[in-house]
Amino acid sequence: MTTATTPTSTIQPPSAAALSTRILAIAGAAAGPLFAVLATGQVLLRDGFDLRRHPLSLLAAGSPGIVQISNFILAGIGVLCLAVAVRRTITEGVGRRWLAPLIAVFGLGLVASGVFVMDPENGFPIGTAEGPAPAMSWHGIAHIVAATTAFSGLAAACIVLTVRMIRRRAVGAAVVNACVALVFLAPVDPAWASIQLAVTALVAFIWTTAVALWLLRSSSAR
Numbered sequence: 001m002t003t004a005t006t007p008t009s010t011i012q013p014p015s016a017a018a019l020s021t022r023i024l025a026i027a028g029a030a031a032g033p034l035f036a037v038l039a040t041g042q043v044l045l046r047d048g049f050d051l052r053r054h055p056l057s058l059l060a061a062g063s064p065g066i067v068q069i070s071n072f073i074l075a076g077i078g079v080l081c082l083a084v085a086v087r088r089t090i091t092e093g094v095g096r097r098w099l100a101p102l103i104a105v106f107g108l109g110l111v112a113s114g115v116f117v118m119d120p121e122n123g124f125p126i127g128t129a130e131g132p133a134p135a136m137s138w139h140g141i142a143h144i145v146a147a148t149t150a151f152s153g154l155a156a157a158c159i160v161l162t163v164r165m166i167r168r169r170a171v172g173a174a175v176v177n178a179c180v181a182l183v184f185l186a187p188v189d190p191a192w193a194s195i196q197l198a199v200t201a202l203v204a205f206i207w208t209t210a211v212a213l214w215l216l217r218s219s220s221a222r
Helices: 016-045 056-060 063-089 099-115 138-167 171-185 190-221
Strands: none
Touching: 016 056, 016 063, 016 190, 056 063, 056 190, 063 099, 063 190, 099 138, 099 190, 138 171, 138 190, 171 190
């Protein structure tokens, strides 16, 4: 006499590689909100800081500037984690070779923006003379180069993702990415440069967070 056995389905735990990729994507998703919280807190609490006149990068100047320096570096590390997650996840189709390296350019630019501090100017920190810095230091120049390179890399990443979405007939996503790229490539208006740069940073971190969440949803669906 034979006994019938009912096959049982087992849920396979995620592999170590899949789990680490998911952790990297979570770190990438957290980078933007963390940067926003720390930057907003400093804008509200640092004496003499006026976002209408002072770019967020200027928060790195002065003795409390270590907070913003750390903010840049931590955000950059989070974006670099996202780049690795993108590299592991997007392995086929348009942009598979370029998207992750371009996101990494943004992350490295953020880290460099923290390492190379902007010169004090326009009365901030308190005690600084009004007007632009009389002479730009080497680290001030490096900061500008790092920031410009960072946003240029992210603009290129948006363009690559736009083309990818067009090829996949995801028109809405393509339009959004194209608009984000235009934000990064727009010339800076000196009349409201600080506000424009803050908005650009906000859009950048919304984009990186959205990409990280997209990766996490995709991995969950698989």
